[in-house]
Amino acid sequence: MARMKFLCDAERCIECNGCVTACKNEHEVPWGVNRRRVVTLNDGQPGEKSISVACMHCTDAPCAAVCPVDVFYTTEDGIVLHDKDQCIGCGYCFYACPFGAPQFPQQAAFAVRGKMDKCTFCAGGPEADNSDAEYAKYGRNRISEGKLPLCAEMCATKALLAGDGDLVADIYRKRVLKRGGRPQTWGWEAAYGSK
Amino acid sequence: MRILLTVLFLVSGSLVLTACYEDVDVSIHEPGEYKGQKDPLLSELKQQQLQKELDERFKAGQSDR
Numbered sequence: 001m002a003r004m005k006f007l008c009d010a011e012r013c014i015e016c017n018g019c020v021t022a023c024k025n026e027h028e029v030p031w032g033v034n035r036r037r038v039v040t041l042n043d044g045q046p047g048e049k050s051i052s053v054a055c056m057h058c059t060d061a062p063c064a065a066v067c068p069v070d071v072f073y074t075t076e077d078g079i080v081l082h083d084k085d086q087c088i089g090c091g092y093c094f095y096a097c098p099f100g101a102p103q104f105p106q107q108a109a110f111a112v113r114g115k116m117d118k119c120t121f122c123a124g125g126p127e128a129d130n131s132d133a134e135y136a137k138y139g140r141n142r143i144s145e146g147k148l149p150l151c152a153e154m155c156a157t158k159a160l161l162a163g164d165g166d167l168v169a170d171i172y173r174k175r176v177l178k179r180g181g182r183p184q185t186w187g188w189e190a191a192y193g194s195k
Numbered sequence: 196m197r198i199l200l201t202v203l204f205l206v207s208g209s210l211v212l213t214a215c216y217e218d219v220d221v222s223i224h225e226p227g228e229y230k231g232q233k234d235p236l237l238s239e240l241k242q243q244q245l246q247k248e249l250d251e252r253f254k255a256g257q258s259d260r
Contacts, residue, residue, distance in 0.1 A: 002246050073229045076240045083231025086222060126232035129239070144236050146248035153256055163253035164246075171258065 002164040003059075003078040004121055006152070007172055008052045011179070012159035015040050015050040019151035019160050023054070023119070026150045027139025030105035035119040036151050052151070052160050055080065055101035055119035063093035063102055071116075077164075079121045084137050089113040121162070122149040 015038050023029065023036045036054035057080045064072035064080065071086040072093075091113055093102040104113035115137075124141030127134035134141055142150060152162035161168045222230045239245050 002250070069224050070227060070229050071231055073231070073234070073237075075234075075237055077246070081234065083229075086231045123236055124234075126234040129235050141236065143249070144239060144245075146245060146252060148249060148252055148256070158257060161257055163257060164250055167250065167253050 001076055002166070004057060004163065005078070005165040005168055006054065006056060006121075006149075007161045007168045009159045009161070009172065009175065010049045010051050011175075012157040013038070013050040013052060014157055014159070015048075016156060018154050018156055019052045022150045022154040026122075026142075027120075028135075029139070030117060032107070033103045033105050033117050035101075035103070035117065052155075053099055053101075054151070055097075055121070056099055057119075057121055062096040062098070066092045066096040068092060073126075075123065079123045079143070081120055081123060081125055081138075082116065082118070083126045084115040084117075087115045089115060091116075122147070 017038050020034065020036050020038060024034070027035065029035055036052060038050050038052050040048055040050040042048045057078055059078060061072060061074070061080045063082075064070075064074070067082075068090060069086055069088055071082045071084075072080060073082070074080050089104060089112065091104065091111075093116060094100065094104065102116045102118045104116055106112055106114035108114075120138050122140060122142035124130075124134045124144065125138035127137065129141050129144040140150075142148065147153070149162040152160045155161075161171060224230065
């Protein structure tokens with residue numbers, strides 16, 4: 001069985017935020033929530049590195065482990081999803097996640113957060129596939145249509161890959177072999193050519 | 196007059212009390228058990244056809260350049 005994963009190639013990511021925009025537009029993500037965001041180290045300096053971060057759909061998801069009401073479930077191919085109707089907005093999953101993927105749309109009195117929202121790998125949620133209810137709560141369900149996450153499909157440099165972990169790893173392995181340099185080498189040749 | 200006011204009070208009181216309805220369909224949490232709705236995507240993913248389509252799309256669109 002395939003295991004769906006994301007991989008962001010830091011050598012190729014140019015911090016265009018195309019993935020962020022694509023995600024936010026496609027799923028009409030609430031204000032204040034960034035399902036996907038680009039993190040840049042040494043911004044503006046030679047050798048800066050950017051990486052696109054969203055829910056990593058962990059095999060042993062800490063968010064699912066700490067949830068007091070067990071709203072998380074994992075599909076056969078490793079996509080971690082949750083039921084917003086059951087969510088109590090406690091924020092435990094946000095504290096547990098090392099990537100800060102679960103986010104909350106509200107900042108109201110008495111620490112009211114609203115329902116947790118996170119990257120769904122474009123797989124929607126526990127509603128009828130491609131229904132209005134699913135779109136309103138979880139965004140577009142591209143996986144049921146045989147499509148891959150839009151962030152990866154929109155990536156201009158093919159830095160962000162999303163799909164079967166074996167296929168993703170295969171592509172990245174070929175890139176590493178082609179580059180032939182240390183991970184710290186940077187530049188056009190390192191990303192696309194061979195040294 | 197008094198009777199009229201009493202009747203009016205009872206009727207308006209009944210109308211106001213209809214707002215007190217509460218949906219008693221609650222989920223009782225049991226540790227480690229997912230009690231949310233069923234996701235139809237789970238059964239679709241068990242079929243190999245959808246997985247094949249996704250793999251084909253990956254090879255077509257995200258293979259290296």
